[in-house]
Amino acid sequence: MTDVLRYSAFTTDPAGGNPAGVVLDATGLDDGEMLAIAAEVGYSETAFVLPHEDPDSYRVRYFSPEVEVPFCGHATVATAVALDRVGTLTFHTPAGPVAVDTDGRTATLTSVPTSSTPVSADDLDRALAALGWRHDELDPRYPAHWASGGARHLVLAARTRQRLADLDYDFAGLRDLLTAHDALTAHLVFQREQDVFDARDPFPVGGVVEDAATGAAALAFGGYLRTTGHVTGDRRLTIHQGDDMGRPSVLQVDVRHDGDRVRVTGAAVRL
Structure with a gap:
């Protein structure tokens, strides 16, 4: 069974913010399985983390209950905190690489070109x-x-x-x-x-x-x-x-x- 963590982002209060699912190891999951998990979780997005050859980088994909999306900010914040790391990470998303600075409780995301x-x-x-x-x-x-x-x-x-x-x-x-x-x-x-x-x-x-x-x-x-x-x-x-x-x-x-x-x-x- 896939372990799905649940976080609420852009808040310090569990009663606030936007909930996101986070799968810290999505190795072996195909697109249909990721979509099915996101639909079962029911949040606006669930993030799926995959390994990258750079130890400070991750591949991340995002699924809503109905479609995959190229990028999701609140699920990225949730993932950064769930990883429990401090420093600058790079998330390789379908939209492009996103720099993420985290102290383990908060995260700052730098966008791709707007x-x-x-x-x-x-x-x-x-x-x-x-x-x-x-x-x-x-x-x-x-x-x-x-x-x-x-x-x-x-x-x-x-x-x-x-x-x-x-x-x-x-x-x-x-x-x-x-x-x-x-x-x-x-x-x-x-x-x-x-x-x-x-x-x-x-x-x-x-x-x-x-x-x-x-x-x-x-x-x-x-x-x-x-x-x-x-x-x-x-x-x-x-x-x-x-x-x-x-x-x-x-x-x-x-x-x-x-x-x-x-x-x-x-x-x-x-x-």
């Missing part, structure tokens, strides 16, 4: 229809983009916190739009303060209504802010996610104005 491109008018209309949002409920300072930091996400900014809080969306409609653009979640944000955002991430592509913390989307959002001119110097952001689900999560995001990689930091605790 990218961000505008959403077409037609796709924005489809996204808003699926979410039940109006155009005038969007924050005009933040244009709709497809953004990536290892996995692709739809970035939309709400004008009010109430709009973000009232999330009731067309699961199939949003899933189909995201899938058509090889995206995983809709990263819905509200700017609470200058460097503080609230976020929610529907994840219908993986068969999950909502993520409580989405490190991959936080990395993509950091790159989005740089691309859209909101980062003119080095900037540290705090993203609060999961509050509306009753699983508060905190993600610290560091963005450099002169680089295309973003860092996200979070803690993890065993469940």
Whole structure:
């Protein structure tokens, strides 16, 4: 029987954060077996660790209950803590190599190069229809983009916190739009303060209504802010996610104005 560890990431409280499964030795498991394990665990992602010839490196794959994904931030944080090592590790993921600095309780991930491109008018209309949002409920300072930091996400900014809080969306409609653009979640944000955002991430592509913390989307959002001119110097952001689900999560995001990689930091605790 495969041993699956369970951690919650981007929190120090087991009642908060986003749960992830971690298989520290996935040697011998094929794709179907990994997917079946992830489906049985039922979390938004389970990470499967495989050996690498470099002793400070690992191969890592990520499965949601329905599909394999190229990268997952919260499961990476959970894996780094579960490995119980201190120092800099490299996770070789389907999205590319990700540097992970860990002290055994927290982890800082450095993304692959980020990218961000505008959403077409037609796709924005489809996204808003699926979410039940109006155009005038969007924050005009933040244009709709497809953004990536290892996995692709739809970035939309709400004008009010109430709009973000009232999330009731067309699961199939949003899933189909995201899938058509090889995206995983809709990263819905509200700017609470200058460097503080609230976020929610529907994840219908993986068969999950909502993520409580989405490190991959936080990395993509950091790159989005740089691309859209909101980062003119080095900037540290705090993203609060999961509050509306009753699983508060905190993600610290560091963005450099002169680089295309973003860092996200979070803690993890065993469940």
